[in-house]
Amino acid sequence: MTAELDGSTALVTGATAGIGRAVALRLAASGASVVVHGRDEQRGAEIVEEIAAAGGKAARFIAADLSSSEDVLRLAAEAGEVDILINNAGIYRFASTPDTSAEMFDAQMAVNARAPMLLVGALAPGMATRGHGAIVSMSTAAATTPVRESGAYGASKAALELLTRVWADEFGAQGVRVNAVAPGPVYTPGTEEMGGEALQAIGRTTVLGRVADPEEIAEAVAFLASSRASYITGTVLEARGGQLAIG
Numbered sequence: 001m002t003a004e005l006d007g008s009t010a011l012v013t014g015a016t017a018g019i020g021r022a023v024a025l026r027l028a029a030s031g032a033s034v035v036v037h038g039r040d041e042q043r044g045a046e047i048v049e050e051i052a053a054a055g056g057k058a059a060r061f062i063a064a065d066l067s068s069s070e071d072v073l074r075l076a077a078e079a080g081e082v083d084i085l086i087n088n089a090g091i092y093r094f095a096s097t098p099d100t101s102a103e104m105f106d107a108q109m110a111v112n113a114r115a116p117m118l119l120v121g122a123l124a125p126g127m128a129t130r131g132h133g134a135i136v137s138m139s140t141a142a143a144t145t146p147v148r149e150s151g152a153y154g155a156s157k158a159a160l161e162l163l164t165r166v167w168a169d170e171f172g173a174q175g176v177r178v179n180a181v182a183p184g185p186v187y188t189p190g191t192e193e194m195g196g197e198a199l200q201a202i203g204r205t206t207v208l209g210r211v212a213d214p215e216e217i218a219e220a221v222a223f224l225a226s227s228r229a230s231y232i233t234g235t236v237l238e239a240r241g242g243q244l245a246i247g
């Protein structure tokens, strides 16, 4: 446990699994009171217990479906005043362009771009009034590098990266920093569905030659959320294991 985030409250979306869970545990270990968000009540309760067992401060769980804008706004209202917002929840639906339905496209845009937009719109003005705040959103290497069957997913995250730069400008003068992290392949329940070999194959396309653990991504998020990153805003920090040279 460190005291780096003592006195801060952090809302972490999609904290019931994978990268979000690791971020929630990491911020709690730095002293933040964490609002754990997700849909699964049971896994939400387990993360809250895990934080308490590790000596973390008053964590609580709020369930909300981020594909519903009403639910997103209810989440923001129930979370109340937060100092740190981590827009982590996201969905990926792999398909070629002919196989991408309007429903698949809209679902990814709703959860990956619209929900963060509404959460920032609801929570950043309070941070600005209080004169401080940090927002970190979860992008992906697929937002800037073409990945097969990931057009709609990558586009939704490219929108999130652009919004990150807009929000940094919009709220920066009032002390709110806004950044994103773009991971490469990470072991999570979500990527487990791809099958181990498919994920390992993506890991081999990185300089480091492997898939990341969620804790390695959480470390980058914790840095950007902390005062150690006090002069960093409007950036996307790549945590993708490096890009192999061509030739």
Ligand SMILES: NC(=O)c1ccc[n+]([C@@H]2O[C@H](COP(=O)([O-])OP(=O)(O)OC[C@H]3O[C@@H](n4cnc5c(N)ncnc54)[C@H](OP(=O)(O)O)[C@@H]3O)[C@@H](O)[C@H]2O)c1
Pocket: 013, 014, 015, 016, 017, 018, 019, 020, 037, 038, 039, 040, 041, 043, 064, 065, 066, 067, 088, 089, 090, 091, 092, 111, 138, 139, 140, 141, 182, 183, 184, 185, 186, 187, 188, 189, 190, 191
């Ligand atoms: N894993 C990777 O290789 C990788 C790489 C680059 C970027 N990312 C990004 O990192 C983030 C986390 O990915 P992950 O692999 O850790 O995901 P994951 O294992 O699939 O977990 C997703 C989390 O988001 C929540 N979530 C999903 N849809 C939701 C919805 N409609 N409403 C509310 N919550 C919802 C889930 O909540 P419930 O389970 O409670 O429903 C869960 O907590 C995503 O934004 C993803 O795009 C992941």
